[in-house]
Amino acid sequence: MEPAPGPQEKYQLITRNLQELLGEDKLMAILKERELKIYWGTATTGKPHVAYFVPMSKIADFLKAGCEVTILFADLHAYLDNMKAPWELLELRTRYYEHVIKAMLESIGVPLEKLKFVRGTDYQLSKEYTLDVYRLSSVVTQHDAKKAGAEVVKQVEHPLLSGLLYPGLQALDEEYLKVDAQFGGVDQRKIFTFAEKYLPSLGYAKRVHLMNPMVPGLTGSKMSSSEEDSKIDLLDRKEDVKKKLKKAFCEPGNVENNGVLSFIKHVLFPLKSEFVVLREEKWGGNKTYTDYEALEKDFAEQVVHPGDLKNSVEVALNKLLDPIREKFNCPELKKLSSAAYPTPSKAKPGEKGTKNSEPEDVVPSRLDIRVGKVISVEKHPDADSLYVEKIDVGEAEPRTVVSGLVHFVPKEQLQDRLVVLLCNLKPQKMRGVESQGMVLCASSVGEPRQVEPLDPPAGCCAGERVYVEGYEGGEPDEELKPKKKVFEKLQADFRISEDCVAQWKQRNFLTKLGTVSCKSLKGGSIS
Numbered sequence: 001m002e003p004a005p006g007p008q009e010k011y012q013l014i015t016r017n018l019q020e021l022l023g024e025d026k027l028m029a030i031l032k033e034r035e036l037k038i039y040w041g042t043a044t045t046g047k048p049h050v051a052y053f054v055p056m057s058k059i060a061d062f063l064k065a066g067c068e069v070t071i072l073f074a075d076l077h078a079y080l081d082n083m084k085a086p087w088e089l090l091e092l093r094t095r096y097y098e099h100v101i102k103a104m105l106e107s108i109g110v111p112l113e114k115l116k117f118v119r120g121t122d123y124q125l126s127k128e129y130t131l132d133v134y135r136l137s138s139v140v141t142q143h144d145a146k147k148a149g150a151e152v153v154k155q156v157e158h159p160l161l162s163g164l165l166y167p168g169l170q171a172l173d174e175e176y177l178k179v180d181a182q183f184g185g186v187d188q189r190k191i192f193t194f195a196e197k198y199l200p201s202l203g204y205a206k207r208v209h210l211m212n213p214m215v216p217g218l219t220g221s222k223m224s225s226s227e228e229d230s231k232i233d234l235l236d237r238k239e240d241v242k243k244k245l246k247k248a249f250c251e252p253g254n255v256e257n258n259g260v261l262s263f264i265k266h267v268l269f270p271l272k273s274e275f276v277v278l279r280e281e282k283w284g285g286n287k288t289y290t291d292y293e294a295l296e297k298d299f300a301e302q303v304v305h306p307g308d309l310k311n312s313v314e315v316a317l318n319k320l321l322d323p324i325r326e327k328f329n330c331p332e333l334k335k336l337s338s339a340a341y342p343t344p345s346k347a348k349p350g351e352k353g354t355k356n357s358e359p360e361d362v363v364p365s366r367l368d369i370r371v372g373k374v375i376s377v378e379k380h381p382d383a384d385s386l387y388v389e390k391i392d393v394g395e396a397e398p399r400t401v402v403s404g405l406v407h408f409v410p411k412e413q414l415q416d417r418l419v420v421l422l423c424n425l426k427p428q429k430m431r432g433v434e435s436q437g438m439v440l441c442a443s444s445v446g447e448p449r450q451v452e453p454l455d456p457p458a459g460c461c462a463g464e465r466v467y468v469e470g471y472e473g474g475e476p477d478e479e480l481k482p483k484k485k486v487f488e489k490l491q492a493d494f495r496i497s498e499d500c501v502a503q504w505k506q507r508n509f510l511t512k513l514g515t516v517s518c519k520s521l522k523g524g525s526i527s
Helices: 007-015 024-033 050-064 075-080 087-107 127-137 142-148 161-176 186-202 238-247 259-272 292-300 306-327 331-340 486-491
Strands: 020-022 037-043 068-074 115-119 181-185 208-212 275-277 287-289 369-379 387-392 399-403 418-422 428-430 433-435 441-443 451-453 465-468 494-496 502-504 507-511
Touching: 007 024, 007 050, 020 024, 020 186, 024 208, 037 050, 037 075, 037 161, 050 068, 050 087, 050 181, 050 208, 050 259, 050 306, 068 075, 068 087, 068 161, 075 087, 075 161, 087 115, 087 306, 087 331, 127 161, 127 186, 142 161, 142 186, 161 186, 181 186, 186 208, 238 306, 259 275, 259 292, 259 306, 275 292, 275 306, 287 292, 399 433
Parallel strands: 037 068, 037 181, 068 115, 181 208
Antiparallel strands: 020 208, 275 287, 369 387, 369 418, 369 465, 387 399, 428 433, 441 451, 465 507, 494 502, 502 507
């Protein structure tokens, strides 16, 4: 039997791979006296995806360090956050989360009997808690409440009062769960500092706060439940896992914003203490890495190929997902999954909204719009007004795109530029060259006609999703059917604002880093 770890060993386990720790001295003082009491909370909104293995891996560390761990299913928070979970689905989604989080923990070998599971509504509707919410609201400024939730609560043009309550409830959870510390992603930092500022004003102790880094999604941006291409669902089939990993952003030698490498670092290495890169003998055979830094170094130096890295992650990930898939293969959990996340009913192909079917929704989330980086630009061999570009959109290979920009944008201004690309149009030949997308541009209203490619925010990565404000959710169509004219119907309401921001019905085009814009064509159209 292994000896129990001492305070310093516990501290190392608790803090490894964290991005930030607030309350270091207090944490060490507690560990010298007794076991740490810590909680992790998750709002029961969109379906959990593989990035949830990152906090699960840390929970395993906490248990190894002897911590008393509580997992909070924050059902009330899910409703308060711009009604991400409708009230009528709240109970169903909370049950789904309970089953899937427990299945994840079991798949990585975490003993459930050592954990305490709590629902927010078990105590957040009590007289005492409600009174504390009122007490807190009497000392918190609107500015501080809004600032605290800026990275977590969904930001909309006309925010609801519920979003301002959200940070206060999360702060109070620390007191009512009787913990020493709260653990979360670094996107929670403003809520954590809010809690440190305001809990003492109610006579409650300041807690320790531990923060994980935000793991990039497969497109290079944050892995998100509402951004389908950025994440792998826990119940995705093996062929879907392969397809999504194949499209994942994993540029040779590039270790920045690399979701594939980040998953290895924050999930696979902590669980197994090693990672095996699977390769054919002619490329050197399999290689086992016992520390992440050596793997990252080899990838940066292009000793490890992206294809081999993706294949190896696919094998390791499916080993984690297999027991979860198996558990959810029973009729009861299949029914729960369908009820908690119902698929919007659509008319069958060929139907136009009969009494028994709903008309098709024409909404911006059906467009697969991504940030692209222009790798090369050449004149079309058979058309003087057309360019043929190679554009990286975060897939295994760049796309070939034909654009009529020769008379408007010099070739050198397109080279290496970030653009906005519509990716799910049906490919079509333009003077003999198949175009696999459309570069979206602003156009002037009057004559002479001026055209400017739309500009994503600085710092965006190729493949990052572009969405319309308020339409972050929803999965884009695999391919837009020309006869349906979905793009054309939406395009009729595309405009450039007076601030040069791209909009649909006065809602901004956005990425995770901000608004999409053009340089100067105020009031123009977008095509």
